[in-house]
Amino acid sequence: MDLLLTKEDWSNFWPPISLSLQVSLIATVCVIVSGIILAALLARKKFKGKVLLETCLLLPIVLPPTVTGFLLLVVFGRNSIIGKGIEWLFHQPIIFTWWAAVIAAFIVSFPLMYQSAKAGFIQIDRSIEEAARVDGANEWKILTSISIPLASHSLISGSILSFARGLGEFGATLMFAGNIPGKTQTLPTAIYVAIETGNMRMAWIWVITITIISFIMLALCQPKQQ
């Protein structure tokens, strides 16, 4: 295949990549923090409705991405209370913005982080945490000095999965953030449009680029995992 690019192709090449990297990085940071906190809170607790709550948290994995996108559209849209609140605060709706892409990536990758973190925390020997508690450590100290280091394997794989899921997110993003070139067009959306419009050369170049990026990301995380 002829992979030579015209000048116009080059100017189109970078924006979706940088946008995708930014969006999935920010979404991943949010997912890691919130996933760890929520998993730490819920991992060993038993209460009524826990199954229901966890099922809701896992829904984005089960639902078709377009449905997730549609729900986001309704929840954060201009007809909802949340949407109106955001518009009042920032003087513009969140839909079709950069932040909408971050929210979409966050929602779909959260379950992966939550599940991994939960699995990691459950495996920790409780007596170690208890010992720290007896010695007077507070819950925050226990989480940061004992639980997180001991569960680090699960947390790292959860983070990688979340980042990968965020980078590849397509359906919900396309629906909620739209497909505005240079503004909200992420790499998967750009590839989709390129294929749909028969611009296979551009599609291939993006696919190769995203593959290389994913390899580098995984390679960077690999040594820590072992």
Added chain:
Amino acid sequence: MKKHFQPIMLLITILILASCSDNHGQSAASKQEPISITISAAASMQDALESIKEKFEKEHPDITLTFNFGSSGALQQQISQGAPVDLFLSAAKDKMALLIKGGFISESDHTNLVKNNLVLITNKQSDTTINNFADLETLDKEKIAIGIPKSVPAGNYAKETLQSLHIWEKVQENIVPAKDVRQVLSYVETNNVAAGIVYGTDAKTSDAVQVAAIADEASHSPIVYPLGIIKDSKHYQAAKVFYDYLQTPISLEVFKENGFIVN
């Protein structure tokens, strides 16, 4: 060894039994097995075709219809790659032309079945000031949803109409390109855009939107739905029967009820 053997034997027995019963069902059905034909049709045709299917299968119990709905571009790609399809009902003329050019459909086995129009829609509940296409120019930050012009035929027609009104350049900032017409409808239904451009038939499927204006037929290329029989069809005769049936007044009436324009 024995321990492992037992479950395997059980599995094999179940498999044999299962395959037996399957054979049974097939031989019983083969006595009067109806011919099954597959129709790849544009997603916008779904409702109309489902009602026509009901009528057709009552009249022709020997033929069963199977539909494969999708975007015309994707369907055309499938057929080009040799998908076992008997009939193709496209929402875009160029996709049909590609298949004729590629030798998948013969020139004499295709016809323009129905037509559609292009409409400007707004949310019923919104206090919009958009009453015709030219009003789109007055939008400030509000968005207009259309299909991606390069890949969604409705988006391309929308672009043509806006170009013919000389406002395409001016509304560039406001355009949100959607992946299909359904997405445009969702945006308007949830009031997240000021207006959207879809087919007349799509506007009819939603209670939450209203038609603000109908595009002048001269402002865009004709929106026709060509129908063609695939040359390599294994059931060419049966496909031809349905091909003819679709052009009868009974079928055309159903299309009309669904908002299509019949000549």
